[in-house]
Amino acid sequence: MALDALLDAIADQGWFIWDDFLAPEQVQRLSECVPEAWHRARIGRHDDVQREATIRSDKIQWLSQTMGQPIQDYLERMEQIRQTVNRDFFLGLFEYEAHFAKYEQGDFYKKHLDAFRGQENRKLTTVFYMNSDWQPADGGELKLYDLDDHLIETIAPVAGRLVVFLSEKFPHEVLTTNAERISIAGWFRTNGVTENKLDIAN
Numbered sequence: 001m002a003l004d005a006l007l008d009a010i011a012d013q014g015w016f017i018w019d020d021f022l023a024p025e026q027v028q029r030l031s032e033c034v035p036e037a038w039h040r041a042r043i044g045r046h047d048d049v050q051r052e053a054t055i056r057s058d059k060i061q062w063l064s065q066t067m068g069q070p071i072q073d074y075l076e077r078m079e080q081i082r083q084t085v086n087r088d089f090f091l092g093l094f095e096y097e098a099h100f101a102k103y104e105q106g107d108f109y110k111k112h113l114d115a116f117r118g119q120e121n122r123k124l125t126t127v128f129y130m131n132s133d134w135q136p137a138d139g140g141e142l143k144l145y146d147l148d149d150h151l152i153e154t155i156a157p158v159a160g161r162l163v164v165f166l167s168e169k170f171p172h173e174v175l176t177t178n179a180e181r182i183s184i185a186g187w188f189r190t191n192g193v194t195e196n197k198l199d200i201a202n
Helices: 002-012 024-031 070-088
Strands: 015-018 059-062 095-103 109-112 122-129 144-146 151-155 162-166 173-176 180-189
Touching: 002 015, 002 070, 002 162, 015 151, 024 070, 070 095, 070 122, 070 180, 144 162
Parallel strands: none
Antiparallel strands: 015 162, 059 095, 095 180, 109 173, 122 162, 122 180, 144 151, 144 173
8 A cells, every 4th residue: 555655654764756646637637726816935933934036936826625625635635644644653733834836947845854953843845746748858856865966866756656755854846847747746744834824935
């Protein structure tokens, strides 16, 4: 079972690639919920939030239950993961937040950690890919590193693929895209979401 494989991989190495997390028809229905309005992604939180085009250039839109049944179904799958991970690892994951991320031609996101220093409330990162026609020449791969800056894996943004990793342990970057790239970036958190959303995307 893929969920068991996820648990084993998180326990053994801290990251996991789940191919075919959603079937092609599910990805298509989810793609139909992609918004028309986008916000330029930002870096930091609260008073430190800033736009920094030299570090990241993607656009985002936060997920909401009101976006349609496919979004609700996706969030329910994430809730199943949250409950299972909490049961096995006692991480105290309280909730899940996520947003669509759109990388247009030439966009990128330089190497970063998802957990803020001193406020590491993001414990587990997820990235779900939605481009059914992705080709290697399109770029936009996710590079995953360890804390000693050694490259662990280069991950292609293949539609239906879910990547999960410990937020505090794995710096990562999105390589420059040569074609539009749509994903859902999400985080399991140990405390509640406030009106000030945390602006780190994948």
